[in-house]
Amino acid sequence: MRASQKDFESALSQVKLLKDPGNEVKLKLYALYKQATEGPCNTPKPGVFDLINKAKWDAWNALGSLPKETARQNYVDLVSGLSSSSDSSSQVKPEADRKQRGYETLVVTSEDSITKIMMNRPAKKNAITTQMYNEIMLALKAASKDDSAITVLTGNGDYYSSGNDLSNFTDIPPEGIEEKAKSSAILLRDFVDCFIDFPKPLIAAVNGPAVGISVTILGLFDTVYASSRATFHTPFSHLGQSPEGCSSYTFPKIMGPAKAAEMLIFGKKLTAAEACAQGLVSEVFPDSTFQKEVWTRLKAYSKLPPNAMRISKQVIRNREKEKLHAINAEESRVLQERWLSDECTNAVMNFLTRKAKL
Numbered sequence: 303m304r305a306s307q308k309d310f311e312s313a314l315s316q317v318k319l320l321k322d323p324g325n326e327v328k329l330k331l332y333a334l335y336k337q338a339t340e341g342p343c344n345t346p347k348p349g350v351f352d353l354i355n356k357a358k359w360d361a362w363n364a365l366g367s368l369p370k371e372t373a374r375q376n377y378v379d380l381v382s383g384l385s386s387s388s389d390s391s392s393q394v395k396p397e398a399d400r401k402q403r404g405y406e407t408l409v410v411t412s413e414d415s416i417t418k419i420m421m422n423r424p425a426k427k428n429a430i431t432t433q434m435y436n437e438i439m440l441a442l443k444a445a446s447k448d449d450s451a452i453t454v455l456t457g458n459g460d461y462y463s464s465g466n467d468l469s470n471f472t473d474i475p476p477e478g479i480e481e482k483a484k485s486s487a488i489l490l491r492d493f494v495d496c497f498i499d500f501p502k503p504l505i506a507a508v509n510g511p512a513v514g515i516s517v518t519i520l521g522l523f524d525t526v527y528a529s530s531r532a533t534f535h536t537p538f539s540h541l542g543q544s545p546e547g548c549s550s551y552t553f554p555k556i557m558g559p560a561k562a563a564e565m566l567i568f569g570k571k572l573t574a575a576e577a578c579a580q581g582l583v584s585e586v587f588p589d590s591t592f593q594k595e596v597w598t599r600l601k602a603y604s605k606l607p608p609n610a611m612r613i614s615k616q617v618i619r620n621r622e623k624e625k626l627h628a629i630n631a632e633e634s635r636v637l638q639e640r641w642l643s644d645e646c647t648n649a650v651m652n653f654l655t656r657k658a659k660l
């Protein structure tokens with residue numbers, strides 16, 4: 303439901319009656335107000351010593367191109383959450399306060415300095431549609447600018463993700479299949495670039511089986527936690543395809559060329575314990591306590607000084623960035639050709655006509 307101008311005005315009056323919500327919330331309110339009334343940040347950045355105005359400018363600018371209506375809605379939700387929490391002694395923030403709207407294939411929440419991006423197509427095993435690729439890119443861009451310290455990608459339901467949604471290949475434009483392969487290669491490249499460039503600690507909470515591109519990009523994460531139920535499967539040869547997500551470089555580096563070849567060429571499926579032994583996964587937690595243990599750990603990490611974490615990540619990753627971008631471009635170029643091959647077309651058709659599963 304969209305907030306009307308009347309709801310917004312009533313929230314503006316209500317906010318004056320609230321007890322001081324603290325600087326962080328005041329900044330959020332300021333930024334949402336500016337975005338709702340003036341649109342994206344349109345003033346020059348204040349000087350480095352103008353601390354208060356710079357903090358306000360940063361908060362507004364971090365909202366990027368968030369539409370005015372969404373900002374208005376978020377403002378109303380935030381004020382309503384603040385009113386109800388000052389009415390009751392409950393410390394639990396209402397769901398509407400935490401949830402970021404505007405995504406159809408994801409649930410994105412920010413709380414305790416953690417932005418959580420949850421893939422949300424559980425009935426389809428979180429297969430990644432074109433829309434989901436685009437939404438994940440948007441969510442990562444927003445998370446890179448928000449006030450969270452760390453960002454987590456996870457899946458809703460029993461799967462982490464079954465990888466590329468194979469029906470992406472059925473949506474052929476009038477220009478033909480070559481054009482489809484070309485636009486898919488551009489999308490793939492842009493998607494992987496977002497992970498290469500992500501500036502904050504990025505954690506994968508792999509809640510269940512992971513397939514294809516959801517596995518290959520793990521080499522670009524800073525930490526990977528897995529449920530004991532998770533498996534890691536990159537069946538590219540079975541699908542007439544070839545590795546992406548920079549895995550042709552990160553996997554041999556992480557696990558050695560022989561183990562990487564078993565996964566990337568022969569499609570060997572790893573258990574969580576095997577993936578951990580080979581360095582792809584940082585730690586495995588029993589499935590029954592996975593959520594509790596992972597989120598307790600992440601809440602503790604999110605309290606560390608954010609700038610120090612960001613800078614440590616830069617020191618660890620920056621010298622590889624250029625190389626990773628070149629590898630991503632090359633893998634995308636090779637895949638563009640693979641997608642036009644009979645091997646690939648037959649494999650996709652077999653899945654879509656229910657003749658084959660992995």
Ligand SMILES: CCCCCC/C=C/C(=O)SCCNC(=O)CCNC(=O)[C@H](O)C(C)(C)COP(=O)(O)OP(=O)(O)OC[C@H]1O[C@@H](n2cnc3c(N)ncnc32)[C@H](O)[C@@H]1OP(=O)(O)O
Pocket residue numbers: 425426427429430435464465466467468469470486487489490513514515516537538541543546653658659660
């Ligand atoms: C822009 C393009 C960039 C491309 C980048 C390159 C990326 C490459 C890859 O990611 S390769 C990996 C592709 N993934 C697969 O090949 C997995 C295919 N899925 C399966 O084999 C199985 O569904 C399974 C093993 C993941 C799960 O099997 P099961 O537990 O028996 O469940 P269902 O098969 O009944 O699945 C439920 C429901 O989800 C649909 N679905 C699952 N995965 C995908 C998928 N990857 N693409 C499309 N649809 C998927 C499945 O069809 C069922 O749908 P239904 O209920 O029948 O409508």
